[in-house]
Amino acid sequence: MKHDREMVKTIPLKNVYINGSFWADYIELVRKEVVPYQWDALNDNIPDIEPSHAIRNFKIAAGMEKGEFHGMVFQDSDVAKWLEAVGYLLAREEDAELEQRADEVIEIISNAQREDGYLNTYFILKEPGREWTNLCECHELYCAGHMIEAGAAYYQATGKTKLLQVAVKFADHIYEVFGPEEGQTQGYDGHQEIELALVKLYEVTLDEKYLQLSRFFLLERGKQPHFYDIEAEKRNGSHHFPGKMMIEDKSYSQAHALVTEQKEAAGHAVRFAYMCTGMAHVADKYKDEKLLAACRRLWRNVVDRQMYITGAVGSQSYGESFTIDYDLPNDTAYAETCASIGLIFFANRMLQIEPDREYADVLERALYNTVLAGMSMDGKEFFYVNPLEVEPQAAEESRRYDHVAPVRQGWLTCACCPPNVARLIASLGQYIYTVMEETIYTHLYISSDAKITLNNKEVLLSQQTNYPWDGNVEITVTPEAEAVFALALRVPAWSEEVELFINDQAQALPMPEESGYILLSRKWKPGDKIRLQLSLPIMLMQAHPRVRHAAGKTAVQRGPVVYCLEEADNGANLHNIFLQSSQSFNIKEGSEHFRGLKIITGEGNKKPADHWGEKLYKAQETIPPQTMPLTFIPYFSWANRGRGEMKVWIQTNI
Amino acid sequence: MKHDREMVKTIPLKNVYINGSFWADYIELVRKEVVPYQWDALNDNIPDIEPSHAIRNFKIAAGMEKGEFHGMVFQDSDVAKWLEAVGYLLAREEDAELEQRADEVIEIISNAQREDGYLNTYFILKEPGREWTNLCECHELYCAGHMIEAGAAYYQATGKTKLLQVAVKFADHIYEVFGPEEGQTQGYDGHQEIELALVKLYEVTLDEKYLQLSRFFLLERGKQPHFYDIEAEKRNGSHHFPGKMMIEDKSYSQAHALVTEQKEAAGHAVRFAYMCTGMAHVADKYKDEKLLAACRRLWRNVVDRQMYITGAVGSQSYGESFTIDYDLPNDTAYAETCASIGLIFFANRMLQIEPDREYADVLERALYNTVLAGMSMDGKEFFYVNPLEVEPQAAEESRRYDHVAPVRQGWLTCACCPPNVARLIASLGQYIYTVMEETIYTHLYISSDAKITLNNKEVLLSQQTNYPWDGNVEITVTPEAEAVFALALRVPAWSEEVELFINDQAQALPMPEESGYILLSRKWKPGDKIRLQLSLPIMLMQAHPRVRHAAGKTAVQRGPVVYCLEEADNGANLHNIFLQSSQSFNIKEGSEHFRGLKIITGEGNKKPADHWGEKLYKAQETIPPQTMPLTFIPYFSWANRGRGEMKVWIQTNI
Structure with missing residues (x-):
């Protein structure tokens, strides 16, 4: 396998500075609210929520405090995700106080790491000697993966190597323990994560063994006789999560078949998305067509048959999992925030392999709807579950909605989603561009300044846009000197009319490629200005005729943003509101919230x-319907005015 | 309290002979298919279904065989319900072979009963010494209740007293164990049933202590400190059903409040309906206005807010229970067959207190829809759960439908419903008439000959009708001699036009009373013929605007029969079918199935x-809808042609 710097297709986060209001505001919210709030949560300083104990676990493991382990078996990962988010924030701008705080945590983590590289406070404190005996349930490699991601991110941001060294030492230990050789364990984790993390570690260290290990974990998955059964037998069948079917239901963790043989998205949606992310990158690095074909097949299944219009995935509470094709209930949806984040990871890796606007369209669908909905507009409360329809009293009292919260919650016992939202938003700069050979691909329209290396020369790209509210995008292209290269601009599938200006001159629009990008190959001079005007029609969306729960209904979408009705604007009983299919709508500037x-x-x-x-x-009465004014708000902004009904899919006369 | 024969308002089953095709065919199906099939099931003679072991449990307890108890803690009740159904069949006509078989079982049961009257094979065989220590979970009084019902029914049919003696001996034992005195247990069963059974035992024996005991159990329910906690503490908190919340969730068994204080239907729907049945009758016998007010209040809540259009109740799988007002999902409904049977019991008892057509309308709604749907047309397979909308693949694969079967099943491990359907159908003759003072009330229109005692004289009433398919009812009135009395004829709420003829002479129609009955008070001569013509319009039904899951939809109903679309007639994707609110329909004779x-x-x-x-x-396309012919079949007859989609509530343009 060949690998060199030219093949790296992402732009280092340090080289992309997001400005403008929409995303810069969100990143600042992460810096000012989410990360400090999460810091308090990790340190058990927030009243009225269950103590996390996550930092204390590390201090106890490091011998700095006395006490016992508390929390979930994967509690460590919350600290790792926080550090990763901090890394991304520090890549954006210096923050001495935050960096010092992170360095202190890293010091503790480093002290908690065992001599042999092993690091997991649950097993160190609570079950020493039982390391690596219950991969299926106990998330050891999952936690390792998050620590590796944190180490890579923190190093890339600060140049500091301490956490990266922890990650490398742990990864090297894992490389010893797991592998195809006799004396090694032929196994893999019940929660995929290490696979994508090892690819990131490879990208930082260029040490190919991490890539090999990632591939090993992926290709080992689902082999018979089954690893979960083998290790369970060695444990005499003991369970960590007794009521859960993690061991028996192999599809829960996508271990029911070889990854290359899987045809449909099944099981726990976050595990699935993390696995696909790893698969995509390993497929790319090894030019493994079979693995890539599996990625494309699984992508198609999700995107064509198992994804909500909000980019949410995992339509049932049981196992937080996928169900079957076209089975997308709006009210009982699980639709976990983390699962849509995983889908974004997957889409991003696929974009690095083959620029195709569909990956970016779906990425935006997940980002502008489910992921943003996952966090309150003040950055303090979070949805884990993101239904497309809520009636609050039923959500609170009817048991089939046990998983649904009608308003966002603080930090929970299983606090996966909040730090995941934080790290994604803080790292969003990485998702805007990729470089492939002589071409810079623009996937996302986000106001930003980026410094991109092409043929060992720098090009500055400055985007100004009010996207997603406005389809106008200005890009100023500033190569070091005049140079020939290509800029590819994504035309989202929903944008029917596009205009393009270069230095204010209207361009005969080059047909977008089949992949949905306009390719502008020319000699670029410093200061060249591109103006792209994407139409942003209000769309009345329909779902595939096989989607039972959207039958006879439409959803309002503009650009990537899906809208919903809320009780606060439209009164109760939203289910009695009908649209006409010929309905016309108006855009208005929002106010207040x-x-x-x-x-x-x-x-x-x-x-x-x-x-x-x-x-x-009663037998039908023919009382004529009453007309009423309707106000749709962006789905992501729902439930910021307290408890009330919400609905995305609205009944429509045909 | 006064009680004498005049107060008995029901007609003995022996005095009502159902003929004509609809119900007589069903009763014959129960005789020829259901009862023999269930006999085989109880005796473990049916391949491919889990052995019931219920008869063997009794044989072992009787010392006639060696072995261990197998089955649910309430397994005995299946045998009792079978015997009760046999009793009703024998009341209809002699069947020496069936009677002999029943007598043999009764002999076994009698031998299994302990000297002190106690009878429960689970505790006798498996937990001797632990009797009456876990009323909350272990169904001892529930099983006792069913045995009492069987004893009463079998006695009334055959005049044989052996099983009645078993029942009396057991009831007397219970009367010793439970009661308000020191040394007695102040408790009650976690599954109501004994309450209504004791009323039946009172009706047969006229021994008031059974009525007192029933009232004791009812009024004890929900008192604080809570009986479930008291007995659990005595057991050191041990559980019979560990995962279930029967002890903690008091509302599951309607023990969260005094029965007189309960305002809304809550908890397990069958328990609720059985409780209300007992409450209604005890309220009546004791003229207890507070208890009667509770019955009316709970009735109103169910009928106005928590009942499906099919007369099904219990809208969630969790706890097979009620949820909240207007929360009636069609696809995830639990809607247990037994719960609708319980609702019929409740309605019937209320009709005996105050003839009001609403009780009969609801009784018919439950009977002609959910109860009949509970059994296949060949009498061999059963639905426990009766959703109003099924997509078979989703029902099989999506876990939120774990409780839903897309086709009927044979005998199950928890075999409550099949024998319940059998005993209800076999006893249907009891539901047609009640007598109150000088008036014979006709509640149901069913071809039958009935012998009714009024003022110590007999009146023969012969009904001929093709109801529910036809609204014409002919009643021939034959008193022993000319006599003045009143006949009250129910006009169902859905029948907008009514004509009435007496001896072929059109009658100026007396206004139905507020209660919905036409009162015909006159001197009746032998052979007088009444012809009642009820209009039977096809109705496009709508649900209350607060019912989210029926919003924008209509259901087709004619008379008491609710209709549905099936895939077999209308193709797949029933969710894409729309009605126009101005739709007109035609009636057709059914063929084949x-x-x-x-x-x-x-x-x-x-x-x-x-x-x-x-x-x-996709953004909306304006393709005009295609018209298509639709065929609606009675809901109760669905899933008799194999696996396919079914839908009651159909989308409708407003």
């Missing part, structure tokens, strides 16, 4: 309810 | 699906 956002207004019909009375069922 | 039934045909619109392609979401 929605300042800076665009809302959508229009008219709908509502079945009159006043004269109904008490009877539960 | 539906011989003897009426089906409904008409036209609908279907969203075209052919040109859609693979994309999961």
Whole structure:
């Protein structure tokens, strides 16, 4: 296998500075609210929520404090994700106080690491001697993966190697323990994560053994006789999570078949998405067509048959998992925030392999809807579950909604989602561009300044845009000197009309390639200005005719942003509101809670309810529907005004 | 309290002979298929289903065989329900072979009963010494109740007292063990049933202590400190069903509040309905206005807010229970067959207190829809769960439908429903009439000959009707001699036009009373003929505007029969079919599977699906809907042609 610097296709985060309001505001929210809040949570300084104990676990393991382990078996990963987010923030700008705080944590972690490289406070404190005996359930490699990601991110941001050394030492230990040789364990983790982390470690260290180990874990998965059964037998069948079927239900962790043989998204959605992310990158590095074909196949299944219009995946609470094709209930959806983050990781890795706008379209769908919905607009509360329809009283009292919260929650016992949102937003700069040979691909439209290396020369790209509210994007291209190269600009699938100007001159628009990018190959001079005008129509979206739960309904979407109705604007009983298929709508500037956002207004019909009375069922009365004004808000901004009904898919007369 | 024969308001089953085709065919199905099939099931003679072991448990307890107890803690009740059904069949007509078989079982049961009257094979065989230590979970009084019901029914049918003696001896033992005195247990069963059974035992024996005991159990329920906690503490907190929350969740068994204080239907739907049945009758016998007010209040809550259009109740799988007002999902409904049977019991007891057509309307709704749907048309397979919408692949593979079967099943491990259907159908003659003072109330229109005692004289009433397919009912009235009395005829709420003839002379129709009955008070001569013509319009039903899951949808109903679409007639993707609110329909004679039934045909619109392609979401296309012929079949007859989609509530343009 060949690998050299030319093959690195991402732009280092340090070289991309997001400005403008939309995303820069979110990143600042992460810096000012989310990361400090999470710091307090990790240190058990937030009243009224269950103590995390995560930092204390490390201090105890490091011998700095006395006490016992507390928390989930994967508690360590919360600290790692926090450090990773801090790394991304420090890559953006210096923050001495934050860096010092992180360095102190890293010192503790380093002291907690065992001499042989092993690092997991649960096993060190609670079950010493039982390391690597229950991979299926106990998340050891999952936690390792997060620590590796943190080490890589922190090194890339600060140049400091201490956490990277911890990661390398741990990865080297894992490389000893796991592998195809006799005396090594032929196994893999019940929660995929190490696979994608090892690729990141390879990208930082260029040490190919990490890539090999990632491939080993991926290709080992699902082999018979089954690893979960082998290790369970060695443990005499003991369980860490007794009620859960992790061992028995192999598909829960996508271990029911070889990864190259899997045809449909199944099982726990986060595990699935993390696995696919690792698969995509390993497939690329090894030019493994079979693995790549599996990635494409699984992508197709998700995107064509198992994804909500909000980019959410995992339609059932049981196992936080996928179900079957076209089975996408709106109210009982699981639709975990972390799963959409995983889908973004997967899409990003696929974009690095083959620039195709569909990957970026889906990435944006997940990002602008489910991921942003996962966090309150003040950055302090979080949704783990993101249904597309909520009736609060039912959500609170009817047990089939046990997993649904009608308002966002603080830090939870299983606190996977909040730090995941933080690290994604803080690292968003990495998702805007990729470079492939002589071409710079622009996938996302985000106001930013980027420094991109092409043929060992630098090109500065400065984007100015009010996207996603506005389809105008200005890009100033500043190569070190005049140079011939190509810029590829994504035209999202929903943008039907596109205009392009270079230095204010309208361009005969080159047809977008089949992949959905306009390719501008020319000699670029410093200061060349591109203006791209994407149309942003308000779209009444329909779902595939096989989606039962969206039948007879439409959803309002503009650009990548899906809209919803809330009770606060439209009254209760949203289910009685009907749209006409010929409906027209207007864009309006949001105010108060929605300042800076665009809302959508229009008219709908509502079945009159006043004269109904008490009877539960009656022969139809022909009372004409009443027209009423409707206000749609971006789905991601729902539930920021307290408890109330919300609905994405609205009934529509055909 | 006064009680004498005049107060008995039901007609002995022996005095009502159902003929005509609809119900007589069902009763014969119970005789020829259900009861023999269940006999084989109880005796473990049916391959491919889990052995019941229920008869063997009794044989072992009787010392007639060696072995251990197997089955659920309430396994005995299956045998009791079978005997009760046999009793009802023998009341209809002699069947020496069946009677002999039943007598043999009764002999075994009698031998299994302990000297002190105690009878429960689980505790006798498996936990001797632990009797009455876990009322909350272990169904001892529930099983006792079923044995009492069987004893009463078998005695009333055959005049044989052996099983009645078993019941009396057991009830007397219970009367010793439970009660308000020191040394007695102040407790009650976790599954209501004994309460209504004791009323039946009172009705047969006229021994008031059984009524007192029933009232004791009812009024004890929900008192603080809580009986479940007291007995659990005595057991050091041990559980019979560890995963279940029966002890902690008091509302599961309606023990969260005094029965007189309960305002809404909550918890396990069968328990609730059985409790209300007992409450109604005890309220009546004791003229307990507070208890009666609770019955009316709980009835109103169910009927106005928590009942499916099919008369099903219990909208969630968790705890097979009620949820909250207007929360009636169609696809994830639990809607247990037994719960609708319980609702019929409750309605019937309320009818005996206050003739009001609503009780009978609801009784018919439950009977002609959910209860009949509970059994296949060949009497061999059963639904426990009766959703109003099924997509078979999702039902089989998506875990939120774990409780839903897309086709009926044979005998199950928890075999409550099949024998419950059998005993209800076999005893249906008891539900047609009640007598109150000088008035004979006709609640149900069923071809039958009934011998009714009024003022110590007999009146023969012969009904001829093709109800529910036809609204014409002929009743021949034959008193012993000319006599003045009143006949009250129910006018169902859905029947808008009514004509009435007496001896072929049109009658100026007396206004139905507020309660919905036409009162015909006159001197009746032998052979007087009443002809009642009820209109039976096809109704497009709507649900209350707060029912989210029926919003924008209509259901087709004619008379008490609710209709549905099936895939076999209308193709797949039933969710894409739309009705127009101005839709007109036609009645047709059914053929093949539906011989003897009426089906409904008409036209609908279907969203075209052919040109859609693979994309999961698209901006709306304005392809005109295609018209298509629709065939609706009675809901109760669905899933008799194999696996396929079914839908009751159909989308409708407003």
